[in-house]
Amino acid sequence: MSGETGTRSTVFVRRAGPGDVGPIMAIERACFPSPWPPGTISGDLRHPQAALYLLAEFDGKPAAYLGGWVYDVEFHLGSVATDAAHRGQGLAEILVLAALRHAAQTGLERTILEYRVSNLAAAALYNKIGFQKLRLRKHYYADNLEDAIEAKMGDLQAPETLTMLEEKLQAWQAQRGHELQLAEL
Numbered sequence: 001m002s003g004e005t006g007t008r009s010t011v012f013v014r015r016a017g018p019g020d021v022g023p024i025m026a027i028e029r030a031c032f033p034s035p036w037p038p039g040t041i042s043g044d045l046r047h048p049q050a051a052l053y054l055l056a057e058f059d060g061k062p063a064a065y066l067g068g069w070v071y072d073v074e075f076h077l078g079s080v081a082t083d084a085a086h087r088g089q090g091l092a093e094i095l096v097l098a099a100l101r102h103a104a105q106t107g108l109e110r111t112i113l114e115y116r117v118s119n120l121a122a123a124a125l126y127n128k129i130g131f132q133k134l135r136l137r138k139h140y141y142a143d144n145l146e147d148a149i150e151a152k153m154g155d156l157q158a159p160e161t162l163t164m165l166e167e168k169l170q171a172w173q174a175q176r177g178h179e180l181q182l183a184e185l
């Protein structure tokens with residue numbers, strides 16, 4: 001609920017484009033110790049066939065983003081981040097669910113991601129959504145040589161996976177109580 005008005009807050013999830021590099025970089029810089037350079041993100045945003053970037057606006061304000069890349073039949077989820085003021089509202093979860101559904105609808109077969117072994121919030125997020133841990137990748141992160149956990153959601157074309165994603169989208173709305181607007185991606 002919106003604290004000021006008592007009305008429901010609106011979460012609007014849409015595909016990000018080249019004009020969104022500013023808000024995405026603001027979230028990226030606030031959330032990661034080693035943010036991607038703006039040139040990398042603006043390059044991705046200019047190639048929507050190779051990269052999928054989603055933005056979640058909370059009551060009209062950019063609050064979270066997700067970015068990843070398409071390699072053949074695989075979606076590699078690179079980043080999901082929510083600015084500190086909007087955490088705990090389900091924004092990362094809805095972004096990942098929307099990206100997975102889009103990946104499935106566009107014929108991709110699996111989604112892969114990595115996260116730092118120390119990142120318990122990421123572990124809980126991906127576990128809640130249904131990712132399975134694949135393996136430990138030793139010294140994966142260049143900044144501190146921390147290990148990564150690689151996780152996967154396979155079988156994106158299986159009917160039961162699509163059903164599971166739809167159920168999780170409905171459960172999200174029931175849990176969060178926000179008005180969800182999911183744009184055509």
Ligand SMILES: CC(C)(COP(=O)(O)OP(=O)(O)OC[C@H]1O[C@@H](n2cnc3c(N)ncnc32)[C@H](O)[C@@H]1OP(=O)(O)O)[C@@H](O)C(=O)NCCC(=O)NCCS
Binds near residue numbers: 078086
């Ligand atoms: C991890 C992060 C993206 C979560 O964003 P968020 O929008 O607050 O997450 P959500 O509200 O969608 O949470 C969904 C689920 O994730 C898990 N989760 C999220 N934050 C958590 C935390 N701090 N501790 C434990 N579990 C957490 C919970 O299972 C939660 O479900 P619940 O609310 O029913 O308990 C956010 O903390 C962040 O931006 N961190 C810095 C960047 C980062 O580490 N990104 C992930 C690796 S790329």
